[in-house]
Amino acid sequence: MNNHIKAELLAPAGNAEGFYGAIHAGADAVYLAGNKFGARAYAENFTAEELVRCIRYAHLLGRKIYLTVNTLLKESEFAGLYEYLYPFCEAGLDAVIVQDLGVLKFIREHFPDCKLHASTQMTLCGSWGASLLQSMGVSRIVPARELSLKELTVLKQNTGLEIEAFIHGAMCYCYSGQCLFSSILGGRSGNRGRCAQPCRLPYSVITDGVKSKNCYPLSLKDMCTIEHIPRLTEAGIDSFKIEGRMKRPEYTAGATALYRKYIDRYYELRENRGLEEAAEIYRVKKTDWKCLTSLYIRSSVQDGYYFKHNGRDMITLDSPAYSGNEEAVLAGIRERHLAEALKLPVRMKAVFQTGRPAALTIQRAEVSVSVSSDVVQRAERHPVTEENIRKQLTRLGDSIFRAESVEIDVSGDCFYPLKQINELRRRAVAELEERLLSENGYGKAVTCRKAELSENKAPGNRKGFRHPGEGSPEKGFVFAVRTIPQLEAVAEETGSGMQNIPVRLYVDGDLLVQEWETVCRLCGSASFSGGIYAALPYILRESDRSYLTQLYEKVQESSLFRGFLVRSMDGLGFVMQREKAIPCRGDAGLYVWNRSALREMEDMLEGFCLPYELRASEQKALLNGLPCEKVVYGRIPMMITANCLLKTTDRCRNHTEGPRRAASERQRSKSSDRLVLKDRLDKEFPVLVNCDHCMNIIYNSVPLSLHRELSGWRECVDLRMDFTLESPEEVKHLITSLRSNMAFPESEYTTGHEKRGVE
Structure with a gap:
């Protein structure tokens, strides 16, 4: 029997009525946002005075309050962060849920008594990133919703961290924190709490030249796991989290009340009847199931990724619209949980x-x-x-x-x-x-430090790296490749007239594992004075453990490779945990939006990539610190997904149906790994189907091209070109254009957020 402390029931609140409804319905804790820095910018949210009253009210009842500061902060916004957090921390706030590493550092230094919870926006999928964040002062993580129950169990066992997992509510199609779809298309960033939900719009999918009918292939059904409470409990999850800060108070109260009822029922059964019998006789009444699934639910429900990796049955293909709520059900909830204050x-x-x-x-x-x-x-x-x-x-x-x-x-x-x-x-x-x-454990003095403490370091084993040639003003070019033909083209171009310019090369890790000898031969014939790096996948999960070990050993033993390009906290954590210090550079998705985040990362990275969502002036505020590079050409990865468009609209072509396919399967034509997602305006978004890691990468319909902006960056940063879908001829032409200050050969392109930025 799992003897851990009774799991916490954590409910959302978008306003004061929702908060009191959640508390009255039995929530052990409530997560909410003030009027700044929350990932639900369009929720009503709370004034400072309201929030302080809610904290005191909750504490009198022995409940907890977690504040969401789970957006990425610009450098200019840090000036108001201390004053914003001070009254809540002074009132005894139980924890802050964070995405931004700079915010994490700031709170750890200025409010050391306040607990830190890592948001699901951090895209934590393995124990590598979780352990690294633990060394930075994090006490709880909210892992990616894509993890299976088995993976969560392993994560808990490997780290000992508190695990907060979603059990009910809406599901994002993309790994949270890695979605740029709304941001790039409309300027409303999910990393700033302003997602416009383009995943709920209709698309067609073109596979092998065949176009599907218009449907909603990116719209996931809502999650409902109330029937799985026994299994979730015994897996050791510490906090059961209900999604829905944007939803009505009746939803919050109703969902909370029903989960409260069945969580308590299972614990009572387990105590009186024993573990085995309790799990066997646990049942959800049909009337309760009907009530729960009538509350702000999209057409039908599913149980998330706990027991499957992906699947067509997880998608609301026909309609993403919410079903109507029964007024009688809502009236009953209002009467029971919203009409009167709990006394x-x-x-x-x-x-x-x-x-x-x-x-x-x-x-x-x-x-x-x-x-x-x-x-x-x-x-x-x-x-x-x-x-x-x-x-x-x-x-x-x-x-x-x-x-x-x-x-x-x-x-x-x-x-x-x-x-x-x-x-x-x-x-x-x-x-x-x-x-x-x-x-109830409150009333103690809270430590608040307003003085600047930027030199303080987080605890833990950190490995300091320095940029090769640090201090030199000379900047160079950086290239990233994912295919052998692209590598051949880059090797040829860098071997003809670019030897004296510092050049760095990133080679896709999958390509290294599959074509090691060919990659080494090509890299050995060219000159990359800034070093060659293995690019880790965007997402790393427990199933990638052997892959990572194999890749790490190859890089470590080879004199050709300097280190790794890491794209996630898990990738960084994996490398940091190795005995031998191997340099890492951070990719654009390992977000650095402010100088506090730079200081947090400076002992772990030898350089970083400027993020896609900051405008040029905001990016330049991050210069003169950790060496950096800037993507001036490439397809922006708009979504990284566990669900598969090929499997949803056609069939899975990986006969092993798992995150690893046989070598013979990998040798088949790479063209069948490519799809096209077409929107209602006939824009086509290329989709790379990666069966090695069982994920999709949805790229923007046009490449990012900053050929008109190069003069303002040449002396500041290394200029980077990312090659994803380009042919060898296109690669050569692009490199020639970059070297010769010519316009990149693109008829259609985007300059991204170079001038507009995000709100």
Whole structure:
């Protein structure tokens, strides 16, 4: 039997009504946002005053509050972060959920008593990244929703970190934190809480030249796991998280109440009947199932990725629209959980005896306080009555208490002003609240440091790297390739007139594993004075462990390779955990949006890539620190997905149906690994189907091309070209254009966020 502490039920709240509904329905904790830095910018959210009141209210009930600061912050926004967080941390905020590594560093240094939870926006898929974040002060992680229950169990066992996992609500098609679709197309960034949800729009899929009908291939069904509570519980998940800060309070309260009911029921069954029998007899009533699936649900539900890697049955192909809510169900939820505030019953005992101080005792369960006041006088005309006293004492108003019983011992001829009775009650209530807060673990002094502490380092084993040739003003070119023909073209071009310019090369890790000898021969015949690096996959999961070990050993043993290009916290964590220090460079998706994030990464990376979503002026605020490069040409990866468009609209062509396909399968034509996603405006988005890691990469319909902006960057950064779908001829032409200050040969292109940035 799993003997871990009872799992926490964590509910969302987009406004105060949703918060009280979640608490009244039985949530152990609530996650919410203030009016800044939350990944649901269009939710109503909370004012500072509301949020402080909610924190105190929750703590009086023994519940917890987690604040979402789970967006990426620009350098200019850090000036207001301390003042924003201070009142919440002073009020005893239980934790902050973060995405930005700079924010993580800031909170760790300025609010060291506040717990740090790593958001699902960090795209954590393995114990490598989780362990690295643990060394940075993180106590809990919210892993990627794409992980299986088995993977979560292994993650828990390997790290000992608290695991917070989604159990109900909407599902993103892309790995959270890696989606740039809404950002690049419309300027509304998911990394800033402003996603326009292009995944809920219709598309067709072109496979081998055959076009599917228009459907909704990127729209996942909502998750509902209430029938799997026994299995989730025994897997050791610490916190069961309900999605939905943008949804109505009735949804929050209704979903919370039903999950509360069945979580409690399973624990009761397990205690009384034993583990095996409890799991066998656990059932969800049909009426409860109907109620739950009628609350703001897309057409039908599924159980997420807990028991499958992907599948057509997970998609709302016909319609992404929400089903209608039954008004009778909503009315019932409002009556039970939203109509009245939750009050704690207290017992009151008052003594008003002539010649003695007035006294009042208030007791809540085992906690009681007693207060006294002025001596009770003898009445000259109108003595105070028991009814007068009772009326004043039970006027508990906006407090969290209600009088369950009132015992009054009063002299028949005494006088005591009603105003002083009210003051006696207020004092007693205030003292009882403080005692309850103390009993629930709150009320201690909070450490807040406003002074700059940027030189402080996180704990843990860190390996410092330095840029080769650091201090040299000379900048060069960087190329990334994923195919042998592209590598051949780059090798040829770099061997003809570019030897004296610092050049760095990134070779796709999958290509290295599959074509090691050919890659080494080609790399050995060319000159890359800045070093050759193996590019790790965007996503790394437990199933990639042997792949990573194989790739690491090849790179470590080869004199040709300098290090790794890492694209995730898991990739960085994997390399950092190796005994031998091998240099790493961070890709654009390992987000560095501010100088605090730069300082957090400077001992782990020898360089980084400027992010896609900052405008040029915002990117330049990050220069003169850790050496950096900038992508000036390439297809922007808009989505990295565990679900597969090929499997959804046609069939899985990996006969092993797993994250590894046989060598014979890998040798087949690479053209069949490519699809096209076509939107309602006839824009075509190339899709790379990677069966080695069982994921899709959806690229932008046109390449990023900054050929008109090069003059402003040549002396500042290394200029990088990413080759993904290009032919050898296109690669050669592009390199020639870059070297000769010519326009890149593209009739259609985008400059991305170079000038506009994101909100």
